[in-house]
Structures are given as C-alpha cells and as structure tokens.
Amino acid sequence: MAKEPTSKSQIFLKKLSQMEQFTEAEQKHKIEEMDDVMKEMDRNDFFSLFTNGLFNKITKIIEENGLLIENLLLLLKRIGYLKVLKGILLYGFEESSLNKRIEKMIIEEEMKEEEKRNEKLLIDICECYFLLNEGIFSETLSICVPCLLKAALKKEEDEETQKEKEIALLALSHIDRHYFFRQELYLKEITEIIKHQQKHRNLTKLAYQSVWKFLINRFCTNNFLEDTIVNELHFGREAVRELEELTRRIDWKKKKEERRKETEEEIALKRWLDVINYFIPPCKLWNEELVELINSIVQLFRAAKDNHSVISNQCIYPLRNAAEKRNMKIEDLLKSGAIDAISEEMHRRTLNEGVAFECLQFFTTISRRLEEKKRDEMEEEQRKATKMEIFEKMEEEGYEDIIASFHGVISIRYKYNRELTLNNSDYFVNV
Template identity: 55%
Template sequence: MSTSRIKRFNKLFCELEHCNEDEQRKKIGEMNEIIDGMNTEEFESVFKIKLYENIDKMIEEKKLQLGNATWILKHIGYCKVLKNVWNRFFEYSTLNERFEKMIVEEDKKKEKKNENFLIDLCECHLLLKNGSSYELLSICIPCLLKSASVKEESEETQKEVEIALLALSRVRQDFFIERELYLKKITEIIEHQQKQRNLSRLAYQSVWQFFMNRFFRDRNLKDVIVNELHFAREAARELEELTRNVNLKRKEVERGKETREEFILIRWLETSGYYFLRCKLENKEYDGLINSIVRIYQAAKDNHREISNQCICSLRIAVQRRVVKVEDLLNGGAVDTVLEEMQRPKLNENMAYECFQFLVNVSYRLKGKEKSENDEMKRKAIKMEIFEKMEEEGYEDTITTFHKIFEFLNKKYFNELPFNISDYFVYV
C-alpha cells in the first residue's frame, strides 16, 4: 500500500473547504488522478463512511460546491466499479440520503430543471450504491439513457456516454423495469453501435450488461437479444478483438495490476455465461462464441487464472442449460478444454466442481435414445468420441484421484456429484 499516495489525497481533500470554486476544481482534478492510481486495498482504506459524511457536511455548510462534489463522487464511483470494489459505505451515509432527495426534487421541477445536474446525481447514485429503489430507478434509467443516446463522437462526449452506460449496468437483475423505460433507447444504442462502432469497449459491454440484467425478470426479451440484436455474434467479436489487445500469456509477476482491457474481457465472459444461463433459443451464432471462449482459455490458462476460470464457468453453463448442442461443444473444443483443465496440477475445488458438472451434464444429454435411427447413430458416435478423448487424456486416473474429495464438493456446493462419474461414458 502506498502511504504517500493516500497522504497526498487526504491532504488535498482537507484543503478543499478553504478554496474557491476554481481552486477546488484544480485540486479535485489532482485527486481524481490519484484515485486512478490506487489499487483496491488503497481505495478501500480511503473511501469509508467518514469521507462521505465529511463531503455531506461540506455541502451542507456550502464549503464544497455541488458541481465539484458530483464531479469527484462520480469519479470515485467510476473507479469503484473498475476496481471491482463492493463496499457499502456510501449507501449508509447521510450523503446518500441527500443525493436521493435531490434526485427526486430535481426530477419534479416543471421549470428550470437542470438536466445535466440530474444526470450527474443519477450517475453518482448508481455507481456508488449497490442497490436502489424503484422510484429512483424510474427517474435514473430514462435520464441516463437519454444522456447515452448522444451521437457526438468527441472524446469528452463519449466518456460521458461511457459513464452513463456503466452506471446503468449496475441496475440489479432482480428489479423489474417496464420496457417502456428502456427498450427503445437500448435497442437504438446497440443498433447504432453495430453500424458506427463509436462507443468505447466498456460502454458497449455496459449497455449489454444492463439489457441482460433485465432478462432475469422479463423472459420475453430473448428473441430481441438472440435474433434481433445478435448478442452471441457481438460478444464473440468483442472477445476476439479484446484478446488481440490483451497479452494473456504475460506472467502474473510481469503483468502488475489488471488492465482496463482485462477488466472488460472478464465482464464480457461473465455476461456470456449469464446469456447461456437465461436464453434458451438455439442459434447458429453460438458456435462462434464457444470458439472464442475456448481460444481465450488457451491463451490465459497458464498466467491469468481469473480469466481462464471464467471461461470454464461459461462453458459449464452452456452445456447445463442446453442452449448449445453437444456436437458443437465437441467440435468447438469445449470438451478438450475442460479435460485439459482437469489435468492441471493445482486444480482448485471450485474448478474441479465446474469441470465435473460439465461432464455430468454432457452425459445426461447423451443418455437417452433418439427416435430417428440416423440421430441415434450420431448420438452414439458423439458419445464414443468424447469417451475416447477422455481415455487419451487419462480420464479414469483423473476421476479416481478426485473420488476422495467428492463428498467435500457436494457439501460445499449443495449439488450432488455422483461417485460413479467415471462410468458415465463407458456404455455407449
């Protein structure tokens, strides 16, 4: 932890209340740069409830101008998401109460409504808080979608669009939001991006994240997501381009802190897993997405375990939810990938469980007989090919090694793994 960085930030913060508006902006610019350089540990040590209470007090005493307050708070929230920090200090503060009240009051104004100020308030609220109320979401969502729909391509404008969409991606999946509040705008943003490609990678991932979160409570969106807006095709393209920009073979000691591109890559993999989990429409574009995930695993397996682990999780979900044909998983290299993961000398229990679940679900899907003779022959051929791959990879020895920890895995994950798993592919 860099104490000098934290001391510099705290010193600038203490000086804010003694400065005029312009001097405050200059110091906040310096503070934002310091925040960018903080690691997760430093960030969590600085942004506790006391800091938010002090900001609230400074606003109350008119020692911190509201525009400057929203500027630094928005940046704190932006970095909170990028650094994957989940603390809840802001939402327990009086500053949160102040902002919620201001959002409602600003939205109710019939005349002299400051839309830019309302946008800033909404972004701070969604970026800093881990949950929200329906009343506030019904204000924030249309407001931020309007902000994100701006077509200007200047760097400053696109940065604002990115922040708005990142804030929207934080709207939790357990909230039901009426389509009227978002569907038309979201569709327009995605379709415009598919033609113009002017959004940042993080902005584009965020708009899909928001959209996919809505699917949890509105299953009727699946045709829009799968066949109209082509999520699988878009995700595969984004993953391929990100992989070209990220050196996944670089060793951890050489890599340092997680890059922005690695962060976005992980988010795309997580969203792809959620897509497989919720969307049950068959689509030929799944093949490209599976192939992309397999290639990322191969590139990341030795030096970036967070990314390679997420690849295995996404493949397990794909076979478990029956949205991808077993034949396509086999041809796309997913089976080889899982078998390779099982051979790792330091396979942890979480990945062991993911791999076993993948194989169990492949077996379940190949278990019964097909009505058509041709389909039955095809099923047997696929099952034999998978079993032969397992024999080549020392499958029996691997399974025997893990017999001792099956009981532990079952207790930990509350989902039974059969002790006779090694027999699953023997009988064709």
C-alpha cells in the same frame, strides 16, 4: 532519517480534508490528483477506504461549504466509476447520509419546472447514485433511467461526449439484474443505441459492453426480451466480435507478476464473460451465432490459460452452462474444443475448488445427456459416435485418476449447492 512512505489512502484523506482551503478551480485540480491516487489503489485499499464513515465525512464537508456541489459530483463519479471497474461492492454508501442527500437532490431537480431544470446536473446526480449504490434502486429509477439514456443517445463524436456516454451507460449497467421494470422505460432507446453502434462503431469498448450488460440484466427477469436480443440485435454475433477484438489487443505473453494493473481490454473482457454467463442459463433460443460464441470463449480460454488464470477460469462457467442447454448439441461442444478446454483446465496444478467443481459438473452433464435415448435412428447413431469419441478422449487423459484425486478434496462436496457423486463412472460416457 528517511520518512516512511505515506499510504495511498492517507494521501487521499489528506487531500479531501484540505478541500475547504481551495477555490472551485483548485478543488477540481485536487480531485484529478485524488483520481490518480484511487487508480493506483488495490481492491483491498479501495474497499477499506470508502466506508460509511468516509461518505458521512464528505457530507459534513459539504454542509460546512468546504466542497461545492459540482465538485462533489465530480469526485463521487470518479469514485463510482473506479469502484465498478475494480468490481468492488461498497455497501457503506447505501447506509450513509450522503446517499439520502443524493436521492433528495434527484427528486428535487426532477420536480422543478422544465425550463428551470438543470439537465446536466441531474445526469451527474443520477450517475453518482447508480454507480455507488448496490442492489435494488428505489422510485428514482423512473427518473434516472430515461435521463441517462438521453445522455447515452447523444450523437456527437468528440472525446468528451464519448466519455460522458460511457459513464452514463456504465451507470445503467450497474442496476441490479434482479430488479424488474417496464420495457417502455428503456427498450426503444437501448435498441437504438445498439443498432447505431453496429452501424457506426463509435462507442468505446466499455460503453458498448455496458449497453449489453444493461439489456441482459433486464432479460434475467423478462423472458420477452429473448427474441429481440438473439434475433433482432444479434447478441451472439456481437459478443463474438467484441471477444475476438479484445483478445487480439491483449499481450497474453506477459507473466502475472508483470501485470501491474488490469488494462481496459482485460476489464472489458471480464465483464463480457459475466454478461454471457448471465445470458446463457435463461436463453431458450439457440442458433449458429451462439454456437460460434462458444467457439470464441474456447479460443479466449486457450489465449489466457498460461498467464491469466482469472480470465481463463471465468471462461469455464459459460461453457458449463452451455453444456446444460438442451438446444446446444454435444457435437458442437466437441467441435468447438470446449471438452478439450475443460480437460486442460482439470490438469492445472493450481486449480481452485470452485473451478474444479464446475469442470466436474460439465462432464457429469455431458455424460447424462449422452445417456439419454433418442427416438430417431440417425440421431442415435450420431449419439453413439459422439459418445465413443468423448470416451476415447477421456480415457487418453487419464480421467479416472484425475476425478478420484478431486474426491480427496472433501470440501468441494460441501461448499457448493449441488453435490458431486463419488461414483467415478458417472463422469464417463459408457458406450
């Protein structure tokens, strides 16, 4: 009688429990095997496996000398790396004895005299700490941030160094965006990394995206970074370049059922869209590079909309946020195809409530802005012409019926913070 297949979680746990039986080299080999198992896990399995109990179990294995520290850090780095890429929140680590042990190791290594300090070990510990933790970090920030930036500033081109830089930058990008810390701790180094990449293009896609995510996360609590981000480092131009290159690398013709797991390009694209969405609301500066960024998001939406609803849905959020920007002209949204893109999304049969809400908010914002009077007569004429063009588009698409149908989904009005009006005329541009 054939045995039932063993789950990936059980395979992982079995290999972990056998660690004390192996030599240092054998442990490393087993960790490689465990890494392959984790890569194949879906989000639910991964989330269910890595609990407070499992991390406490790892602590016990260390205390019994069943797992060497270097191999422990190798294992934790693999767990943290995949956890961040899979977009999973694991609060079990924060509450575990292992987290306290890692924090203690960081402080103890930092306190050593410089000649006795193991820099490689400190980098590894800091990476594990940032990748596995969620939320705000403690006083270890002042130790870990400079340490990881130093690792990311290495100029060597070999594959191993590039991977080390990628993990260091990914760890930095995971620092909670609501946590404020001094520019002196990171700005000079981050600026150098971005400018070096713009000149040499030698970072991996994930590493470069992570640099920007780290910087935009700091912008969320520090508006003084705006000029550096927009005008010195040209975020809009760089984001356009990365979006367009990643878009070209993905086979958009693959059906959903054919996508066994996300590619590196798909993961990087989703992370870029998150970063852009964090950036737009607090941004007061606006230029042609950022207008072009909106155009690129529309093109990405069109590429993804048939067979990759996760990415196409993510495109809606920055477009809706752009519509609310006073310095983003309605005419630019119209020319970019953003209005057509939102219209197409609202026709989707499987449209979820959250996206429906964002689409309706987009048109409410457009209508409200076009109803505002302009002092300049030329601006007023342009406004009227734009209103007429948008109204004709909306009339052609049968918007009254579409909007009325969404009001039948009552939960939209209660699930989200901002209520939607039940007056259909509020979603139209009355000339």
